[in-house]
Amino acid sequence: MNPLIGMTFITGLLASAHCLGMCGGLISALSLTENGRRCGLPCQLMFNLGRVTTYSLLGLFVGWLGSALTIQNELYNITQLLQIGCDIFIILIGLGSAGLFSTFNFSLLKTGALQLDLEKKADKLKGLPLPLAALGIGLLFGLMPCGMLYAMLLTAAQSADTATGMLMMLAFGLGTFPALLLLGQTSNWLKRLGNRPLKAAGIMVALIGSYNLLNHIGMIS
Incomplete structure (x- = not known):
């Protein structure tokens, strides 16, 4: 198995604190009531199923x-340089997320306009029965702009393989699954840990970028 699949899963686990910050309130709202009754676990499962499905499709x-680019022989040298540039960018995202830079971290890579548009579309889905609404909102929120997600997508693209790219993003999504599913219990635990899980996730992202960088430099030499 590609070692990057396991590394992306661990990154998802460590990045759960950030996911709780972006999606936790929404999951809590979805799980509260449906005609006065609790929706709870079904809504959380459906939301996460939708989110992980979007990650996998991406x-x-x-x-x-990535595979379409690499099979074009005339673009081979260009794609090699592009891969190295992406590796360096992924490393910078990881180190920034780990707190190495005061002015560069993944939170600066969010796109406010896209996030607002997704939230508006999610509001329109809330009129559906809650489990179905949760699935639709999860599918939308898999597109939520996030630097950590961008780094994982770049890594998946560099695999230049549809199945491997899908498995990488599936692993990342599954890594974030436990914290969001066990929202109440994990949020308090992660609060006590502070920023340490997120910093560890940043270090893991930097390691993924470094792993690919060494491989891509080796391909040139």
């Missing part, structure tokens, strides 16, 4: 896109 697409 991984499949960028894996295909």
Whole structure:
């Protein structure tokens, strides 16, 4: 198995604190009531199923896109340089997330306009029965702009393989799954840990970028 699949899963686990910050309130709201009754676990499961499905489909697409670029012989040298540039960018995202830079971290890579647009579309889905609404909102929120997600998508694209790209993003999504599913219990635990899990996730992202960078430099030499 590609070692990057396991590394992306660990990154998802460590990045759960950030996911709770972005999606935790929404999951709590979805799980509260449906005609006065608790929806609870079904809504949380459906939301996370939708989110992980979107991640997997994005991984499949960028894996295909990466393969489409690499099979073009005339673009080979360009794609090698592009891969190295992406590796360096991924390392910078990771180190910034780990707190190495005071002015560069993944939170600066959010796109406020896209996030607002996704939230508006999610509001329109809330009129559906809660489990179905949770699935639709999860599918939308898999597109939520996030530097950590960008880094994982770049890594999946560099696999230049549809199946591997999909598995990488599936692993990342599954890594974030436990914290969001066990929202109440994990949020208090992660609060006590502070920023340490997120810093560890940043270090893991930097290691992924370094692993790919060494491989891509080796391909040139």
